[in-house]
Amino acid sequence: MLLRNLVTRMLGGVSLSIGLATAAVAEDPTKVGFIYVGPVGDGGWTYEHDQGRLAVEEHFGDAVETVFQENVAEGADAERAIAQMALQGADLIFTTSFGFMDPTINVASKFPDVKFEHATGYKTADNVSTYSARFYEGRAIQGHIAGKMTESNVIGYIASYPIPEVIRGINAAYLHATKVNPEVEFKIIWVYTWFDPAKEADAANALIEQGADVILQHTDSTAPQAAAETAGGVITFGQASDMAEYAPLPRVSSIIDNWAPYYIDRTQAVIDGSWDSVATWDGISTGMVGIGEITDAVPADVKEEALAMKAAIAAGDYHPFTGPINKQDGTVWLADGEIADDGALLGLDFYIEGLTADIPN
Amino acid sequence: MDLSSISPELLLASLVVASTPILLAAIGELVVERAGVLNLGVEGMMITGAICGFAIAVNTGSPAIGFVAAALGGAVMAALFGLLTQLALANQVASGLALTLFGLGLSALAGQEYVGLKPPPTEPLDFGVLSELPFVGRVIFSHDLMVYLSLGLVAAVWATLRYSRAGLILRAVGENHDAAHALGYKVVRVRFLAILFGGACAGLGGAYLSLVRVPQWTEGMTAGAGWIALALVVFASWKAGRVLLGAWLFGGISVLQLNLQAAGVPIPVEYLSMSPYLVTILVLVLISADKSRAPGSLGRAFHASQ
Numbered sequence: 001m002l003l004r005n006l007v008t009r010m011l012g013g014v015s016l017s018i019g020l021a022t023a024a025v026a027e028d029p030t031k032v033g034f035i036y037v038g039p040v041g042d043g044g045w046t047y048e049h050d051q052g053r054l055a056v057e058e059h060f061g062d063a064v065e066t067v068f069q070e071n072v073a074e075g076a077d078a079e080r081a082i083a084q085m086a087l088q089g090a091d092l093i094f095t096t097s098f099g100f101m102d103p104t105i106n107v108a109s110k111f112p113d114v115k116f117e118h119a120t121g122y123k124t125a126d127n128v129s130t131y132s133a134r135f136y137e138g139r140a141i142q143g144h145i146a147g148k149m150t151e152s153n154v155i156g157y158i159a160s161y162p163i164p165e166v167i168r169g170i171n172a173a174y175l176h177a178t179k180v181n182p183e184v185e186f187k188i189i190w191v192y193t194w195f196d197p198a199k200e201a202d203a204a205n206a207l208i209e210q211g212a213d214v215i216l217q218h219t220d221s222t223a224p225q226a227a228a229e230t231a232g233g234v235i236t237f238g239q240a241s242d243m244a245e246y247a248p249l250p251r252v253s254s255i256i257d258n259w260a261p262y263y264i265d266r267t268q269a270v271i272d273g274s275w276d277s278v279a280t281w282d283g284i285s286t287g288m289v290g291i292g293e294i295t296d297a298v299p300a301d302v303k304e305e306a307l308a309m310k311a312a313i314a315a316g317d318y319h320p321f322t323g324p325i326n327k328q329d330g331t332v333w334l335a336d337g338e339i340a341d342d343g344a345l346l347g348l349d350f351y352i353e354g355l356t357a358d359i360p361n
Numbered sequence: 362m363d364l365s366s367i368s369p370e371l372l373l374a375s376l377v378v379a380s381t382p383i384l385l386a387a388i389g390e391l392v393v394e395r396a397g398v399l400n401l402g403v404e405g406m407m408i409t410g411a412i413c414g415f416a417i418a419v420n421t422g423s424p425a426i427g428f429v430a431a432a433l434g435g436a437v438m439a440a441l442f443g444l445l446t447q448l449a450l451a452n453q454v455a456s457g458l459a460l461t462l463f464g465l466g467l468s469a470l471a472g473q474e475y476v477g478l479k480p481p482p483t484e485p486l487d488f489g490v491l492s493e494l495p496f497v498g499r500v501i502f503s504h505d506l507m508v509y510l511s512l513g514l515v516a517a518v519w520a521t522l523r524y525s526r527a528g529l530i531l532r533a534v535g536e537n538h539d540a541a542h543a544l545g546y547k548v549v550r551v552r553f554l555a556i557l558f559g560g561a562c563a564g565l566g567g568a569y570l571s572l573v574r575v576p577q578w579t580e581g582m583t584a585g586a587g588w589i590a591l592a593l594v595v596f597a598s599w600k601a602g603r604v605l606l607g608a609w610l611f612g613g614i615s616v617l618q619l620n621l622q623a624a625g626v627p628i629p630v631e632y633l634s635m636s637p638y639l640v641t642i643l644v645l646v647l648i649s650a651d652k653s654r655a656p657g658s659l660g661r662a663f664h665a666s667q
Contacts, residue, residue: 038581039580043477071465188623191634197582198379198382198575198583198584199615206616207623223577226577227575230482245477356625358627358630
């Protein structure tokens with residue numbers, strides 16, 4: 001009854017029936033909720049988060065119950081969806097897209113007893129952690145393979161939204177492509193969506209028609225892979241998920257997000273009562289970023305170099321953003337041998353030298 | 362900036378591909394709304410068509426059979442809506458929204474085994490020497506049957522509504538169902554047929570996405586195309602020709618802006634990105650400054666006893 005009163009008071013106008021529902025499940029197993037930006041069957045980003053959720057279920061069995069809400073739009077509706085999940089008695093909620101940042105913070109302030117984890121953002125609170133993966137490490141390896149394999153020297157890049165994570169990926173890929181092939185040119189299309197297969201396919205086709213023979217994508221569906229396969233003579237990389245169904249061509253490798261260990265850890269922390277607010281940013285070394293199998297379509301020497309780079313990054317011997325690197329306007333960003341610090345990377349909002357387009361605001 | 366990297370031929374050819382799904386869905390919804398029924402379930406019927414068409418095409422190896430199945434799938438969904446709104450007199454807005462949710466869920470369930478599969482290719486029609494013509498060959502004579510069928514459908518809908526007795530009856534039912542009923546026309550029957558037609562068209566549009574434009578099956582792959590088709594019907598003031606214009610504008614500018622971005626045109630990406638919506642709405646609003654208005658009985662339930 002106390003809980004019911006609390007909840008009802010906190011939310012003012014929320015109806016009594018929802019309050020009752022909350023009270024009814026208060027004694028149940030630890031409830032872990034997930035908010036997804038796309039459908040669980042997107043074959044990419046959301047699919048991998050859902051694999052993490054299933055791993056939590058498998059690991060804890062009856063001790064944990066999971067719920068999820070898919071296709072939640074970034075923006076005002078996200079706040080409703082997150083609040084609803086908190087009202088349904090979730091003890092821990094993962095919000096798995098950058099655009100859920102402010103909604104997560106807002107809802108978290110109304111539910112101090114619920115723990116929140118926001119993926120890829122930078123705002124934390126007493127009951128809000130952030131977690132992300134160093135996808136740019138994988139992008140560096142992609143850039144290397146792309147630079148070596150392109151014959152037209154035009155690399156197409158399907159970008160979603162102009163946020164630091166996406167800009168880091170473009171910079172890392174461009175840096176490592178030009179290192180092995182100074183002739184490389186990047187054509188970048190911003191589609192302003194995470195998931196719209198038709199638009200992603202159109203963007204891939206536009207890039208291919210304009211001469212790109214490598215397509216890198218920072219969107220969630222496998223549509224660009226299908227477009228590249230139809231066009232022929234184009235290579236791609238799986239994004240967020242292995243997308244192995246398009247191997248060995250067009251997909252020659254991939255960046256795989258592996259959230260399962262993190263989700264299991266954090267759920268355990270809630271059960272133990274040891275959960276605290278942290279900002280996690282892991283990469284290849286911990287396995288949060290995986291590199292999917294490099295297929296035989298890649299020449300053996302290029303594959304070897306790529307694997308060597310992966311090993312060096314994992315061992316901490318090599319950082320993809322190691323100077324000398326200039327900003328787009330020609331000013332120095334990193335001096336010779338200097339390594340970008342995490343703060344600068346997290347807020348990255350500029351292109352490096354050589355990229356010609358402007359970043360949208 | 363390198364505009365020479367954009368090929369006008371390829372651009373115009375992909376314009377047609379990009380606009381066909383919304384064109385099909387919109388022309389179907391236009392007929393439904395001219396009959397006085399507001400079916401907001403276009404998205405649900407489209408996605409159902411997308412998975413029905415994909416699954417059948419993969420299993421039979423024939424895209425043509427796939428498209429037929431997609432039309433049937435869309436029509437079956439529409440029939441559900443028809444039963445609810447025409448016989449059970451349920452609220453049309455609520456039923457339409459429910460149809461969208463149902464379609465999205467059902468297709469996700471049905472499509473689980475089809476993720477990552479490649480559909481049989483939909484071949485372009487063979488026009489012989491015509492396809493060899495410079496420019497025209499690529500732009501006009503390089504498409505698959507569905508493209509020409511959708512254009513034929515627009516012409517047929519326009520002509521039927523304007524010149525035929527059947528079209529006149531359909532419009533009468535949509536404008537004033539009580540008067541049409543008093544004249545002895547079967548309001549519910551006419552509307553039910555219109556709803557089935559709308560569902561079949563939406564299904565075809567969805568299948569064009571999954572079999573030609575993308576081509577693959579992904580959950581939720583229509584990603585709002587049904588809603589754009591719905592908006593198009595309104596902005597086109599319920600006229601077939603304007604629906605075609607709107608679909609081409611929207612599809613064309615969508616493709617054009619992606620190409621301009623890739624070519625590095627110095628226009629801010631934000632403006633490029635919103636241009637398909639802005640230009641389409643602007644053009645259609647300007648040309649509908651005449652006395653166009655919605656069908657008089659749009660969205661109202663009809664029962665012979667009232």
